[in-house]
Amino acid sequence: MKATTASPRAGHRHTNGHEHDFEPVHGLPEVLPAGERILWQGAPDWRALAVRAFHVRKLAVYFGLLLVLQVAVVLNNGGGLGAAAVSLAWPAGLALLAIGALCLLAYLSATTTAYTITNKRVVMRVGIVLTLAFNLPYARVAAAGLNQGTHGVGDIALTLGDGDRIAWLNLWPHARPWQLAKPQPTLRCVPEAAAVAQLLSRSWAEATGRSLVGTAGDKVDRNASSSADGLLVQTALSPR
Numbered sequence: 001m002k003a004t005t006a007s008p009r010a011g012h013r014h015t016n017g018h019e020h021d022f023e024p025v026h027g028l029p030e031v032l033p034a035g036e037r038i039l040w041q042g043a044p045d046w047r048a049l050a051v052r053a054f055h056v057r058k059l060a061v062y063f064g065l066l067l068v069l070q071v072a073v074v075l076n077n078g079g080g081l082g083a084a085a086v087s088l089a090w091p092a093g094l095a096l097l098a099i100g101a102l103c104l105l106a107y108l109s110a111t112t113t114a115y116t117i118t119n120k121r122v123v124m125r126v127g128i129v130l131t132l133a134f135n136l137p138y139a140r141v142a143a144a145g146l147n148q149g150t151h152g153v154g155d156i157a158l159t160l161g162d163g164d165r166i167a168w169l170n171l172w173p174h175a176r177p178w179q180l181a182k183p184q185p186t187l188r189c190v191p192e193a194a195a196v197a198q199l200l201s202r203s204w205a206e207a208t209g210r211s212l213v214g215t216a217g218d219k220v221d222r223n224a225s226s227s228a229d230g231l232l233v234q235t236a237l238s239p240r
Contacts, residue, residue, distance in 0.1 A: 027114030029133040040117040048189035050106035053173035063095035138207040154193030157186040
């Protein structure tokens with residue numbers, strides 16, 4: 001398993017004024033070798049990432065309950081609606097600042113990420129300040145699973161083979177939640193996730209020459225066991 005730190009270099013330009021301008025190929029630290037081709041590239045949907053990885057919805061509910069409690073305390077102490085409104089100014093501002101900061105982090109995480117699926121591997125270019133590229137050859141991927149969300153957006157988690165491990169902190173937020181002992185690199189909040197999972201499944205099978213238990217895009221068996229975050233335990237890319 002290989003992780004590389006991307007650095008500016010001569011290469012194709014994609015946008016103005018960003019270190020990724022100098023990637024030899026968008027989303028990749030190196031030019032692909034002969035015989036390898038890009039099948040798909042994408043990035044997280046930042047709004048879904050804000051909800052699923054940065055938990056802004058839960059934080060909004062938390063602050064909402066605090067604000068309601070604040071109003072209740074003021075009214076219980078004999079204050080009027082005007083006093084209650086004044087008492088909300090500071091906590092409401094703090095709530096907006098915290099939620100806004102997390103939304104900004106989600107946006108930056110999504111816009112600096114590039115997921116690439118080739119006919120031989122998966123490459124994850126991630127990082128807001130320090131850019132890392134995780135190279136995941138199919139031979140080192142033991143299994144994968146699809147956690148389908150709403151509006152076609154979902155997570156595709158990759159289980160690495162024995163002996164391979166990437167630190168959870170290096171991956172986050174591009175890691176399956178709560179899998180700390182054996183972190184799973186994850187394509188987070190990918191639009192049209194089922195189609196991407198099917199593409200990955202076919203490419204993995206063609207590259208490894210092994211048959212599959214199923215495909216990540218198969219209809220979910222409601223009786224199948226699942227983890228706390230809903231990711232199928234009946235991994236989609238496992239060899240028979």
